[in-house]
Amino acid sequence: MQKESVHTKHAPQAIGPYSQAIIVEDWIFTSGQIALDPGTGQLIEGDVAAQTERALLNLKAVLEAAGASLNDVVKTTVFLADMGDFNAMNEVYARFFSTSPPARSTVQAARLPRDARVEIEAIAKKNAPG
Secondary structure (H helix, E strand, O other): OOEEEEOOOOOOOOOOOOOOEEEEOOEEEEOOEOOEOOOOOOEOOOOHHHHHHHHHHHHHHHHHHOOOOHHHEEEEEEEEOOHHHHHHHHHHHHHHOOOOOOEEEEEEOOOOHHHOOEEEEEEEEOOOOO
């Protein structure tokens, strides 16, 4: 099995010993994205809706660097600091995945990196049908 690391300046740099994504054949496995501003590396101000949008924009940038798009995502996992934020997160998420949305799990986590409200990871297949 050959693995290729993905790195892009259009998404936040890793804040630990991990890659933004790994490609294996046509499969892309992203690391979780939180609402870090790619330019400053700082968590953005705002509620869970604003943080969800920034996290998804970061995810989009990582996928594009890997040669894919949000349309190629087959599975996401959403981690919320508070399940009470589900509806606000879901409204933003639906705008990014409006057609043939991927499978998804959403869980509440005790604490997320940098005390973010939301973190989103994805599995994508290049040129996935749909």
